[in-house]
Amino acid sequence: MSDRFAQPERNGGPSHNGHPEPPPPAAAGFDELRDLLVGPEKEALARLEDPERRLEEISAALPEALVRRGANDKLLVAALRPTIENAFIGSIKRQPKFFADLLVPVIAPTIRRAIAAAFENTLEALRRMTEQTFTLQGLKWRLEAMRSGLSVAEVALRHTLRYRVEQVLLIHRETGVLLQFVAVPGAPSADSDMVSGMLSAIEQFVRDSFKVGEGEGLNTVRVGEFIVWVEFGPRAVLAATIRGTPPADLRPILADTLDGIHSLHARDLADFKGDASPFESCRPELEACLRSEASAPAPAKRSRVGLKLAFALLLITLVTWLGWGALTARTERMRRDQFVSLLEAEPGLVTTFLDRESTPIRVRGFRDPIAADPAQFATAAGIPASAISAQWEPYFSLEPSFVLRRVRREIAPPAGVTLRIEGGTLRAQGRAPHAWVELFRRNARGIPGVTRADDSLLADADLVAWRDLAEKAEAILIRFEGDALAEGQRESLARLAVLAREAAELSKGLGRGTQVEVSGELFRASLIVGAIAPIAGVPPVLLRVGPPSSGTQDSVSFRFLLTDSTSKSSTSP
Numbered sequence: 001m002s003d004r005f006a007q008p009e010r011n012g013g014p015s016h017n018g019h020p021e022p023p024p025p026a027a028a029g030f031d032e033l034r035d036l037l038v039g040p041e042k043e044a045l046a047r048l049e050d051p052e053r054r055l056e057e058i059s060a061a062l063p064e065a066l067v068r069r070g071a072n073d074k075l076l077v078a079a080l081r082p083t084i085e086n087a088f089i090g091s092i093k094r095q096p097k098f099f100a101d102l103l104v105p106v107i108a109p110t111i112r113r114a115i116a117a118a119f120e121n122t123l124e125a126l127r128r129m130t131e132q133t134f135t136l137q138g139l140k141w142r143l144e145a146m147r148s149g150l151s152v153a154e155v156a157l158r159h160t161l162r163y164r165v166e167q168v169l170l171i172h173r174e175t176g177v178l179l180q181f182v183a184v185p186g187a188p189s190a191d192s193d194m195v196s197g198m199l200s201a202i203e204q205f206v207r208d209s210f211k212v213g214e215g216e217g218l219n220t221v222r223v224g225e226f227i228v229w230v231e232f233g234p235r236a237v238l239a240a241t242i243r244g245t246p247p248a249d250l251r252p253i254l255a256d257t258l259d260g261i262h263s264l265h266a267r268d269l270a271d272f273k274g275d276a277s278p279f280e281s282c283r284p285e286l287e288a289c290l291r292s293e294a295s296a297p298a299p300a301k302r303s304r305v306g307l308k309l310a311f312a313l314l315l316i317t318l319v320t321w322l323g324w325g326a327l328t329a330r331t332e333r334m335r336r337d338q339f340v341s342l343l344e345a346e347p348g349l350v351t352t353f354l355d356r357e358s359t360p361i362r363v364r365g366f367r368d369p370i371a372a373d374p375a376q377f378a379t380a381a382g383i384p385a386s387a388i389s390a391q392w393e394p395y396f397s398l399e400p401s402f403v404l405r406r407v408r409r410e411i412a413p414p415a416g417v418t419l420r421i422e423g424g425t426l427r428a429q430g431r432a433p434h435a436w437v438e439l440f441r442r443n444a445r446g447i448p449g450v451t452r453a454d455d456s457l458l459a460d461a462d463l464v465a466w467r468d469l470a471e472k473a474e475a476i477l478i479r480f481e482g483d484a485l486a487e488g489q490r491e492s493l494a495r496l497a498v499l500a501r502e503a504a505e506l507s508k509g510l511g512r513g514t515q516v517e518v519s520g521e522l523f524r525a526s527l528i529v530g531a532i533a534p535i536a537g538v539p540p541v542l543l544r545v546g547p548p549s550s551g552t553q554d555s556v557s558f559r560f561l562l563t564d565s566t567s568k569s570s571t572s573p
Contacts, residue, residue, distance in 0.1 A: 075263055075266075078263065078264045162244050162245065162293045163242055163243065163244035163245055163246040163247070163250075163292065163293055164184065164242065164243050164244060164291075164292035164293075165184075165240050165241070165242050165246070165250070165289055165290050165291050165292065166183060166184050166226075166241050166242070166243055166290070167181070167182070167183045167184075167240065167241040168181070168182050168183075168238070168239070168240050168241075168286045168287075168289045168290060169181050169238070169239045169240075170236060170237075170238055170261065170279060170282060170286060171236065171237040171238075171239065172235070172236060172237075172269070172272055173232070173233065173234075173235055173236055173237050174235065174272075175272070175274075177272075177274065177276065178276070179236065179272075179276045179279040179282075180276065180279045180280070180282050180283060180286060182283060182286045182287050182289075182290060183290075184290050184292075219231070219232070223241075225243060226241050226242065226243055227241070227242045227243075227245075227246065228240070228241050228242070229242060229246070229250070229251060229254060231251070231254045231255050231258050233258045233259070233261075233262050234262060235262065235266075235269035235270065235272075236258065236261060236262065236269055237258075238254055238257060238258040238261075238289075240254055240289060247293075250291065253289060253291075254289060257285050257286070257288070257289055260285060261279075261282055261285060264281075264282075265278065265279060265282070335381045335382045335383050336356045336361060336381070336383070337356070338380075338381040338382075339356075339361070339377055339378055339381040339383055339388075340354060340356055342377040342380065342381065343363070343374060343377055346371065346372055346374075346377070347368075347371070347397060347399045347401065347402060348367065348368035348370065348371025348372070348397045348399065348402055349365060349366075349367055349368075349371055349372075349374065349392075350365050350366040350367075350395070351363060351364070351365035352364050352365045352366070353365070359387065360386070360387045360388055360389045361383070361387060361388050361389065362389045362390075363388065363389070363390040363391070364390075364391050364392075365391075365392060365393070366392065366393050366394070366395040367392035367393070367394065367395070368394075368395060368396060368397040368402055369394055369396075370402060370405050370406060370409065371397070371402075374388075374390055374392070375388070375390075396448040396449065397449075398448075398449045400421045400449075402449070403421050403426075403447070403448070403449035403450065404419060404420070404421055406447055406448065406449065407419060407421075407426060407444065407447050407450065410443065410447050411436070411439055411440060411443055411444065411447075413428070413432070413436070413440075414432050414433065414436055416430045416431050416432065417429070417430035417431070417432045417436075417458070418430055421449070421450070424449065424450065424451035424452060425450075425451065425452040425453075425454055426444050426447075426450045426452070426453050426454065427454040427457065428440055428444075428453070428454070428455050428457065428458040429457040429458060430457075430458065430459070431458075431459040431460075431461045431464065432458060432459070432460070432461055433460075433461055433462060433509075434460050434461070434462035434463065434509050434510050434511075435509070437455065437458060437460050440453065440455060440458070441453065441455060460510075462506055462509045462510055463510060465506055466503055466506040466507060466510065466514075466560075466562070469499050469502055469503040469506070469560065470503065470559070470560040472499055473496060473499045473500070473503070473516075473558045473559065473560050474549065474557065474558065474559055474560075476492050476495065476496050476499075476557075476558055477492075477548065477549070477555045477556070477557055478492055478493060478520075478528055478555060478556040479554060479555045480524050480554045480555065480556075481554070483523065483524075493528070493531060493532060496516075496532065496558055497532055497535045497537075497538050499560075500514070500516050500532075500537075500538045500539055500560070501537040501538060501539075503539070503560050504537065504538075504539040507562060507563075510562070512562050512563060512564060513539065513562070513563040513564075514539045514560055514561070514562065514563065515539055515540050515541075515542050515560070515561040515562075515563050516532070516538065516539055516540070516541045516542065516558060516559075516560060516561075517541075517542045517544050517558065517559040517560075517561055518532075518541060518542065518543055518544060518556060518557075518558060519544045519545075519546050519547070519548050519549065519556065519557050519558075519559070520545075520546075520547075520548045520553075520555065520556035520557065521545070521553050521554075521556075522545045524554070524555075524556050525543055525544070525545060525556050526543060528556045529541050529543050542561070
């Protein structure tokens with residue numbers, strides 16, 4: 001490049017011959033003007049970028065800033081509280097003995113005074129309770145406690161209480177949502193969400209109906225024996241349910257508490273979206289509002305008459321209680337003795353273990369299946385069945401009455417038959433159908449308690465009836481005149497046929513058969529057999545040639561014979 005294109009530096013530089021040249025006057029003036037215009041700003045920026053210089057400036061201004069904010073600035077207190085508390089707690093944990101030595105001279109006298117005051121208050125309360133116990137007022141409180149189901153202390157508190165703040169509710173004003181709720185122990189339970197909704201509705205009603213301002217509203221509500229005080233803030237409402245008559249200085253306390261919550265939780269209240277967890281830290285401030293004040297009961301007038309009356313009532317109550325207890329115990333003992341006596345007197349029950357003093361009464365033993373139910377003895381003695389613990393094993397009693405009951409249940413004797421048991425022998429007497437007689441002979445000895453069955457006095461009713469028919473048949477005689485039947489003899493033949501049919505039916509019940517024997521002269525007897533044999537239902541006819549029962553040759557007689565159905569052999573009954 002040629003020398004003619006070479007340019008000198010702005011602030012001076014080498015020339016074409018390599019030697020620096022002095023800067024022109026115009027460049028030096030420009031640098032001085034720039035220092036005058038932006039020099040302070042450059043210096044301020046350099047000071048801000050230097051941490052040491054910034055810390056020195058902040059430390060110099062911090063004390064004065066704290067003094068200007070003032071000790072009553074709640075926002076500053078809320079901002080500094082966590083840091084100071086954490087630092088203080090950490091210091092105590094690191095050096096507990098050091099802080100204990102510092103606080104002992106200050107706290108020890110206060111603790112001693114507090115203990116002495118608490119002990120004195122306890123003694124005073126004990127003295128008042130002792131005075132009230134033997135007075136009419138104390139008896140009234142005890143009776144009221146018995147009727148209402150409350151404790152005596154709670155009844156006394158109701159009568160001596162001036163006021164007590166039982167519940168405190170913190171409610172978001174715009175949404176009506178319950179933010180926090182505290183209550184004294186033992187206070188009547190209530191739906192806190194429902195209460196907050198009710199207060200919000202009342203506030204809206206008052207605002208719409210009476211056209212009140214934004215910061216105004218209904219500040220007192222009376223519900224039964226409770227008073228509800230309401231304090232309104234910009235974004236929250238504080239409500240307190242109070243029993244009794246609260247003092248006037250309680251309302252400023254509620255207002256200050258609400259103001260403090262607004263200061264500490266201003267952002268939480270403004271940005272509230274339904275999450276009430278940030279307001280859990282407000283519980284100490286709300287619990288500080290649960291105040292109460294009780295008035296000492298009026299000193300009881302000491303009256304000898306009142307003391308004597310109270311002592312007399314107490315003595316009567318004690319004697320009545322002791323007498324009632326003794327009477328109840330005696331009645332219970334008599335009931336148990338009656339139950340045991342009924343058990344021991346009942347046949348068919350054998351007790352092997354009995355504890356009448358235990359509750360429930362324990363009984364172990366044996367019971368005949370047909371014996372009476374032991375539970376009915378407990379009912380008869382006035383003892384509930386649940387008060388008896390019984391365990392019975394089955395057995396068969398050999399008492400004659402139980403044996404007879406067992407026989408009657410097993411073989412059910414018909415009417416006309418009597419049974420008795422003598423030394424294990426069961427004796428039956430009377431008339432009974434053939435089937436029952438066979439049942440008696442077959443099953444009687446298998447019944448527990450029966451060793452022998454005697455039926456010698458027992459008549460077979462079916463067999464007796466068959467014999468009656470046989471006797472009637474033997475009384476019939478068919479007479480002949482020559483070789484022909486005499487007049488009127490055909491009716492006798494018809495009656496004989498009827499008797500034969502009835503005898504055949506009865507013999508079936510006996511498990512046997514019936515046969516008709518015809519006796520007489522051969523021609524005449526054969527003629528009768530030929531006459532009755534074809535009649536329907538007549539049993540087999542046996543012809544016997546010989547003299548009839550009348551002994552005359554011109555007559556024919558009859559006889560019924562029982563036959564064995566298996567061998568067809570005939571026997572004379």
